[in-house]
Amino acid sequence: MKNEMQQLYETIVSRKSDAQEGSYTAYLFEKGNEKILKKVGEECTEVIIAAMKEDNKEEIVNEIGDLLYHLFVLMAEKGISLTDVEEELARRSKKTGNLKPERRKIEQY
Numbered sequence: 001m002k003n004e005m006q007q008l009y010e011t012i013v014s015r016k017s018d019a020q021e022g023s024y025t026a027y028l029f030e031k032g033n034e035k036i037l038k039k040v041g042e043e044c045t046e047v048i049i050a051a052m053k054e055d056n057k058e059e060i061v062n063e064i065g066d067l068l069y070h071l072f073v074l075m076a077e078k079g080i081s082l083t084d085v086e087e088e089l090a091r092r093s094k095k096t097g098n099l100k101p102e103r104r105k106i107e108q109y
């Protein structure tokens with residue numbers, strides 16, 4: 001069974017070829033890269049502002065949801081799949097898996 005993130009990513013990709021009426025995703029693709037990047041920047045800032053406050057997990061989760069959605073739109077725009085990102089993360093963990101945590105940051109890059 002697909003998880004929510006996979007499902008969302010696939011819906012976003014499908015809006016590229018099937019721009020359903022009233023679709024916010026289709027609107028972003030139509031506006032293009034600059035608009036998508038602006039939204040990613042805005043949503044990132046909103047996560048930071050929410051996370052500066054205490055005891056508001058719900059708001060932070062809400063803002064992270066917005067950021068992930070816009071990041072997925074950016075990925076779809078650039079032809080980057082979830083698997084591409086998962087493979088990159090797996091590559092890092094294999095490369096650094098045997099190192100002590102404090103060495104990982106140094107050895108990784």
Ligand SMILES: N=c1c2ncn([C@@H]3O[C@H](COP(=O)(O)OP(=O)(O)OP(=O)(O)O)[C@@H](O)[C@H]3O)c2ncn1[C@@H]1O[C@H](COP(=O)(O)O)[C@@H](O)[C@H]1O
Binds near residue numbers: 011012022024
């Ligand atoms: N997960 C989301 C999602 N998260 C955030 N948003 C939209 O992102 C926008 C962010 O809000 P803002 O106030 O910052 O932006 P805005 O003023 O509405 O828009 P701009 O004029 O700034 O572009 C809102 O319009 C939200 O509806 C999303 N829009 C769609 N999805 C999902 O994407 C899928 C496809 O949706 P549609 O493309 O709308 O069919 C569905 O599964 C939706 O649930």
